Amino acid sequence: MKVLRRLGVDVGFPEDQTCCGQIAFNGGFRSHAADVAKHFLDVFENEEQVVVPSGSCASMIKVYYRELFEDDPETLERAQAVGEKTRELSDYIVNVVGTSDVGAASEGLVTYHDACHLLRELRIKEAPRDLIGGVRGIELQEMEDSNACCGFGGLFSVKFPEISTAILDEKLKNIAESGAGAVVANDCGCLMHIRGAMERRGMNVRAMHIAELLAEDGTDG
Amino acid sequence: MAPTPEEHPNKAAFLLRVRSALGRTEPIVHMPDHPSLKSNAMRQQEKVRTIVARNEARRSPTLDRLARTAAAASWNVRRAGDAEEAASIVAEIAQQSGVKNLVRSAEDVFKRVNIDTALRSVGVSPAILASGRSRSRGALRDMAFRADMGVTGVSYAIAETASCAVIPRKGVARLASLAPPRLILLIEPEQVLETLDDFFAVTRLNRMQARGRATNYFNFISGPSRTADIEQTLTIGVHGPGEVHMVILG
Amino acid sequence: MAEVKSAEFKKASGRALRDEKLQHALEHVMEHFVGARANIIESDFGDESWESMRTRAAAIKQSTLEHLDYYLDMVDKSVRRNGGHVYFADDAAQANAIVLDIAKRNGVKTVIKSKSMVSEEMGVNHILEREGIEPVETDLGEYIIQLAGETPFHIIAPAMHKTRQEVSSLFQEWLKTAPTQDIKRLCVYARDALREKFAAADMGISGANFVVAETGTVCLVTNEGNGRMTTSAPRIHVVLAGMEKIVPAIEDLALFLRLLPRSATGQRITSYNTFVGGPRAPSDEDGPEEFHLVFVDNGRLNLLRDEVMREALRCIRCGACLNHCPVYQKIGGHAYGWVYSGPIGAVVTPPMTNMKVARDLPYASTLCGTCKDVCPVKIDIPRLLLHLRHKVAEGALGERSTTWMERLFVGQWHGAMRNRRALEGKANLGRLLTRPFARGGKVRKLPFAPMVSGWTASRDFPAPAPKSFARLWREELAQDNVHPNGMEQR
Ligand code: SF4
Numbered sequence: 005m006k007v008l009r010r011l012g013v014d015v016g017f018p019e020d021q022t023c024c025g026q027i028a029f030n031g032g033f034r035s036h037a038a039d040v041a042k043h044f045l046d047v048f049e050n051e052e053q054v055v056v057p058s059g060s061c062a063s064m065i066k067v068y069y070r071e072l073f074e075d076d077p078e079t080l081e082r083a084q085a086v087g088e089k090t091r092e093l094s095d096y097i098v099n100v101v102g103t104s105d106v107g108a109a110s111e112g113l114v115t116y117h118d119a120c121h122l123l124r125e126l127r128i129k130e131a132p133r134d135l136i137g138g139v140r141g142i143e144l145q146e147m148e149d150s151n152a153c154c155g156f157g158g159l160f161s162v163k164f165p166e167i168s169t170a171i172l173d174e175k176l177k178n179i180a181e182s183g184a185g186a187v188v189a190n191d192c193g194c195l196m197h198i199r200g201a202m203e204r205r206g207m208n209v210r211a212m213h214i215a216e217l218l219a220e221d222g223t224d225g
Numbered sequence: 226m227a228p229t230p231e232e233h234p235n236k237a238a239f240l241l242r243v244r245s246a247l248g249r250t251e252p253i254v255h256m257p258d259h260p261s262l263k264s265n266a267m268r269q270q271e272k273v274r275t276i277v278a279r280n281e282a283r284r285s286p287t288l289d290r291l292a293r294t295a296a297a298a299s300w301n302v303r304r305a306g307d308a309e310e311a312a313s314i315v316a317e318i319a320q321q322s323g324v325k326n327l328v329r330s331a332e333d334v335f336k337r338v339n340i341d342t343a344l345r346s347v348g349v350s351p352a353i354l355a356s357g358r359s360r361s362r363g364a365l366r367d368m369a370f371r372a373d374m375g376v377t378g379v380s381y382a383i384a385e386t387a388s389c390a391v392i393p394r395k396g397v398a399r400l401a402s403l404a405p406p407r408l409i410l411l412i413e414p415e416q417v418l419e420t421l422d423d424f425f426a427v428t429r430l431n432r433m434q435a436r437g438r439a440t441n442y443f444n445f446i447s448g449p450s451r452t453a454d455i456e457q458t459l460t461i462g463v464h465g466p467g468e469v470h471m472v473i474l475g
Numbered sequence: 476m477a478e479v480k481s482a483e484f485k486k487a488s489g490r491a492l493r494d495e496k497l498q499h500a501l502e503h504v505m506e507h508f509v510g511a512r513a514n515i516i517e518s519d520f521g522d523e524s525w526e527s528m529r530t531r532a533a534a535i536k537q538s539t540l541e542h543l544d545y546y547l548d549m550v551d552k553s554v555r556r557n558g559g560h561v562y563f564a565d566d567a568a569q570a571n572a573i574v575l576d577i578a579k580r581n582g583v584k585t586v587i588k589s590k591s592m593v594s595e596e597m598g599v600n601h602i603l604e605r606e607g608i609e610p611v612e613t614d615l616g617e618y619i620i621q622l623a624g625e626t627p628f629h630i631i632a633p634a635m636h637k638t639r640q641e642v643s644s645l646f647q648e649w650l651k652t653a654p655t656q657d658i659k660r661l662c663v664y665a666r667d668a669l670r671e672k673f674a675a676a677d678m679g680i681s682g683a684n685f686v687v688a689e690t691g692t693v694c695l696v697t698n699e700g701n702g703r704m705t706t707s708a709p710r711i712h713v714v715l716a717g718m719e720k721i722v723p724a725i726e727d728l729a730l731f732l733r734l735l736p737r738s739a740t741g742q743r744i745t746s747y748n749t750f751v752g753g754p755r756a757p758s759d760e761d762g763p764e765e766f767h768l769v770f771v772d773n774g775r776l777n778l779l780r781d782e783v784m785r786e787a788l789r790c791i792r793c794g795a796c797l798n799h800c801p802v803y804q805k806i807g808g809h810a811y812g813w814v815y816s817g818p819i820g821a822v823v824t825p826p827m828t829n830m831k832v833a834r835d836l837p838y839a840s841t842l843c844g845t846c847k848d849v850c851p852v853k854i855d856i857p858r859l860l861l862h863l864r865h866k867v868a869e870g871a872l873g874e875r876s877t878t879w880m881e882r883l884f885v886g887q888w889h890g891a892m893r894n895r896r897a898l899e900g901k902a903n904l905g906r907l908l909t910r911p912f913a914r915g916g917k918v919r920k921l922p923f924a925p926m927v928s929g930w931t932a933s934r935d936f937p938a939p940a941p942k943s944f945a946r947l948w949r950e951e952l953a954q955d956n957v958h959p960n961g962m963e964q965r
Contacts, residue, residue: 030842030861073856078582124844155802157841164839166483168804170492172840230560236551239563239772242949243718246780253545256539261726262689275561298743306841336804356760365761366708372755385742386732398760399707402635405699429725432690441557441753442706442762448746450700454616455642460662463615464669465700465747 007106007218008055011097013171015055018047026064030074031159038072038079043084053100054090057215059122059157059191061091067125069118082097092122094131094190094214104134109222111141114212115184117175117198118151119191130215132190139217145181147172179209186210188217235295265432273430277422285383287419288475290370291412293388298448299461301470308338311472315376315409316343317472322407324374325413328354331396334378338474351376353399374407375466380443382412382471385420386446389471402446408466410446414475476567476773477598481812482834482879488839489812492577497636498770501807502637508798511741512849532734534787537686539721541542541781546721546768553691557753557891566691567597570771573679574599574713577767578608581711583677586671589697589705590614592792593715593771595627595814599680610680611672613701615665622649627806630794630815630952631739636807669701679705679763683716685731686768688723691858692752693768696735698745706751712763715824717772718789719779731791734851739794753909772828783862787822789852796856802839813837818846825863836862840940870889886914 008015024044029037048054056062069083070201091100098104114136121127136144155161157169175198179187187209189195199211232294239321244252256262264272279286288304295302305311315338319327327344329335344351354375356365369375377397380387382392388411393399402408433438450465461467480487489845491497495879516525539546551561564570570593578586586603588594588610600610600621612621616633620626622645627633634642642661646652652664681702684693694701694716706712722731755762778784797803797817808816813824821840825833838858846856866874 009866032837032861032864032866034865042802052616068861071861120841120843124848131694153841153845155577155841157843159838160841163835164488164802166489166492166838167802167805168841171801174801230555230558232551232555233560233562235563235565235569236548236561239565240544240547242565242772242776246776247541247543249544255540255544256725257545259535259538259723261724262492276870294743310614339832343952354760362761366674370670388744390746393762394756394761395758395760399632399703399762403703403707410504420703422726422731425726425729429690432725438756440756440759441559441766442749442751442755442759444703444750446746447744447748450698451746452699453740454614454619454632455658456500456639457507457632457635457662458658460659463662463666463699463701463706464613465674 005016007097007108007215011101011103013101016051017127023042023046024061025063026060026068027158029064031066032075034072038076038193039118041083042067045086048086048090048177051083052089054086055075055093056090056191057093057192057213059119059126059128060193062090062123065090068070075141085094091125093192094135095126095128097218098131098134104131104138106135106138106140106218108218108220109124109140110184110217110220111173111222112143113145114142114186114188115145115179115182116150117147117154117179117189117194119156119189119194120153122190123151127176130191132188135218136188136215138172139220142217145182145184147178147184147187149178152178153160154194154195154197158193161197168197169201172197176201176205176207180207184209186212188212188214193222242299243262253291257438263430265392266430269433273308274428276418276426277453280418280423283419284414284475287417288414288473290383290419291329291382291387291417292473294384296367297309297469298387299447299451299469301468302388303470304473304475308474309356311338311400311411311474312340312343314472315340315411316347316349318409319349319374320347322374322468324349324407326372327351327374328369328377328401328405329370330398330401330468331355331375332378333445334413338411340376354398355396356398365398366400366404369398372405375401375403375405376409376411378400378411378413379416381424382410382417383419383424383445384417386445386447387471388421388424388447390424390443390445392443397442399442402444403465406462407468407470408446409470409472412471412473414473417473477500477596477814477829479813479824479832481836482809483812484835484839486732488806491810495634496638497807498805500636504629504632505798505804508739508794509739510794512737512795512798513741515737515741515743519737528734529851529853532730532851533786533789535722535727535730536791536852537786539723540719540785540788543718543779546723547718548934549688550686550691550721550768550770551587552769552846554752554766555691557743557766559753559768560671560768561690562767563830564769564771565805566773567771570597570601570715570773571602572844573767573769574715575606577600577711577713577765578603578678579606581677581765583608583711585672585676586610586678586680587676587701587709588612588615588617589679589681590633591680591704591715592627592630593682593717593773594815595678597715597717597771611669611676613672613699613705614697615662617878618665618669619645620889622646626809626814628816629797630792630817632794636809636851644868651664651799652853659669662914671709672681675705676709678711678713679707679709682948683714683768685722685728686716686736687725687728687752687890688721688722690725690752691768692725692750693750693784694728694732694748695751696726696732696745696756697747698740700747702749703747704915705747707762710763711765711767712751712754713767713769715769718772718775719790735791735793737792738795738849738851742913777826778823781785781826781862784822784826784859787819787859789854790819790823792819793851795849795851796854801841801843803847811839816861819854822856822859828871830866832861834867837861837867840945892948 025037025040060094162169379389619634803817821836
């Protein structure tokens with residue numbers, strides 16, 4: 005929010021918002037998901053642009069709503085309209101606002117994790133990297149297999165925690181080996197997952213949402 | 226020719242279930258739209274004419290390409306200026322490998338490339354692997370499995386993948402290029418095609434022109450027999466030849 | 476039919492994770508396959524033309540499926556014209572009976588087999604053995620698996636989980652060979668043992684990578700040469716083919732032979748491709764006198780019938796989705812509990828076998844989407860998994876099978892998410908409930924919540940923020956003197 009307002013974007017946070025419905029959709033509970041998704045459409049339909057800070061939510065809205073409302077042409081039309089004006093945060097800043105410099109400043113080495121849906125559903129790969137590159141004092145250090153899944157998968161991590169953790173171990177290894185002081189991602193799920201494990205293991209690396217990095221102005225740490 | 230085998234009694238019911246799973250009640254009468262199915266013999270002939278012309282025009286780079294892809298696929302590649310040189314290369318390879326029991330097929334290329342004389346001059350006497358009058362199925366099989374080197378020609382070679390198309394027929398036993406642990410294939414320039422597409426277009430035309438008397442069997446040999454089934458370690462020479470030589474005339 | 480053990484997924488995957496040797500093998504093999512594939516695609520085609528090849532292949536296979544009855548009929552006519560026999564088996568039992576009948580009619584004692592996944596579905600080895608006929612797998616990996624009495628670990632590398640020591644002791648036991656650490660030596664042992672079988676066998680059984688409708692040609696893709704042996708040495712050749720294996724025209728093979736080996740092993744082409752459409756011609760020097768092609772349904776109709784699932788039948792069994800799957804890379808193939816493993820196994824096993832028994836499989840994926848990107852026929856695996864999850868959660872009675880816990884959770888979530896006030900209420904309750912377990916903003920253990928306790932075994936779960944974002948937003952706006960809807964008050 006802070007970042008967008010810094011860029012002069014007129015931002016609002018419709019207070020009635022809840023969730024895009026992905027959890028239920030991924031669980032197979034489509035009727036529940038559809039209800040919640042409709043609520044999402046009610047809330048956001050009249051906005052000019054919807055900016056979503058999480059790759060998987062954005063792909064739910066932009067990609068999977070089509071599937072969810074396959075048999076409901078009326079809602080499908082609404083969903084498509086909202087989908088079209090929905091942009092993921094980094095994509096929005098770089099490709100709509102048209103800048104990769106949001107005036108942020110920090111310091112150190114940062115590595116970037118490609119969140120699966122962001123990369124493979126929305127094909128967003130460069131925008132976040134551009135933004136990280138645009139932060140003064142920050143250097144981007146790519147990790148090995150940055151595009152490999154972190155093992156979260158929402159429900160998957162709850163149903164199969166052992167497998168999920170084993171996949172996560174690879175990611176943590178690659179993060180550590182990159183030598184970066186922080187890992188940035190654009191997906192709240194991945195971040196919760198990665199952050200949780202790093203804290204449990206006492207790893208000295210921060211897991212940051214890209215917005216957190218962009219909000220830094222060099223004064224705090 | 227033997228009579229056409231009968232239809233399986235479950236066929237009709239099976240197809241009916243497939244059809245209804247697809248949401249149809251009637252069989253399809255018109256051939257679905259598939260470009261390479263629809264082209265008739267005349268159009269196919271036209272297509273192949275173009276392919277042949279292109280291959281003729283580009284022969285020399287295509288032979289180079291074949292030599293390159295073959296080397297990359299672990300063939301030992303030798304190029305011979307003429308038939309005589311080819312024959313002596315075969316003899317040289319046989320001698321170097323210490324071959325005792327060499328079998329070859331009986332096909333036209335050996336009329337031009339006289340390997341028999343060359344081989345005898347280095348003390349190897351080649352046997353022809355063909356059934357003949359007295360040789361039974363089992364005897365042919367035994368002979369093939371006993372041999373330590375096989376030499377045959379090819380019908381086509383495909384530069385794209387270093388694939389040698391071997392079409393068994395009278396005089397060309399399947400086992401000649403399969404059973405012995407070492408193999409030499411002789412390739413003549415006009416047998417070489419650029420791509421897999423070229424090969425299958427030509428094959429389709431050949432079948433159309435053979436009017437149901439085409440062979441039911443052919444093989445691509447594209448390198449040595451290999452496996453990585455134990456610890457993902459590449460090992461050459463399992464059931465087929467582990468040592469493969471390609472002698473290109475030209 | 477081969478037993479379906481997919482209900483054991485969770486337990487079996489845990490075992491695999493704790494097996495260090497296996498973890499080592501998995502890492503090694505997967506890395507190799509992934510790297511080799513990427514290299515050859517880049518050097519030969521580049522992303523763009525690879526993409527258009529995938530698109531074309533997907534379209535050809537999909538169209539073949541949409542007209543499957545037509546093309547099955549076409550194959551049948553072509554093969555019979557070539558002098559071969561064609562059969563249509565509804566299930567494993569029928570297919571087994573057909574094979575057994577051919578064998579018995581011909582007094583067959585030994586059968587050599589080149590790799591066939593359908594034969595694994597059928598469990599045909601077991602059926603033959605019961606009748607006193609000896610089946611011998613001739614693909615080295617399959618042979619090892621057969622001696623060990625196991626099922627394939629990977630579609631194209633069936634014995635990748637076995638070390639050379641294990642193979643050596645298997646050979647010692649069964650072939651009476653001397654122990655050795657030399658892999659080359661082990662291959663020679665197997666080769667010699669199998670040579671005897673090739674020479675003695677009366678019948679060869681193979682699978683089919685492709686079946687060409689217009690010519691009746693079965694195409695086999697192998698590296699070892701066992702496919703050629705199986706189709707050349709014995710007197711009878713039987714092909715077992717899933718009914719989806721068809722491509723319409725012989726010229727289509729150029730495309731598929733480019734896609735398959737590159738996707739599978741990263742090879743430009745495999746060492747051998749065998750093309751066979753009938754018995755030997757009278758003038759041929761050698762080759763089988765009888766040729767039998769058996770088409771098998773065995774649950775494939777369930778995929779075909781469902782318009783969403785239908786595309787799963789485009790699969791050409793290259794194994795790329797396995798090699799690239801983060802889940803498969805960790806647990807390998809056996810946990811999936813049936814013949815097919817990895818992402819495509821998770822897709823086809825439930826509909827082909829039993830939705831309830833295999834209910835865990837559609838959930839055994841992070842939905843990361845890598846499988847869909849590497850699939851040479853562009854099967855949208857994540858979408859199909861989601862479709863299956865929908866069936867498990869809300870499908871017909873015979874398919875539905877969620878636990879009460881999941882239903883309770885979703886019900887609660889649903890109530891909360893339709894309405895912000897309810898959400899905040901629930902969140903406040905969450906804060907209250909988790910507070911005793913939270914330290915420094917982290918929840919280390921949630922003993923009363925069985926659904927998430929597995930999570931907290933290895934990761935901290937973020938404690939709910941003391942104030943919701945919406946509340947912070949309101950407070951900040953109040954300071955900035957802006958209206959909550961974002962319109963500045965002037
Ligand atoms: S689903 Fe696609 S990637 Fe997986 S095995 Fe089948 S063809 Fe290969």
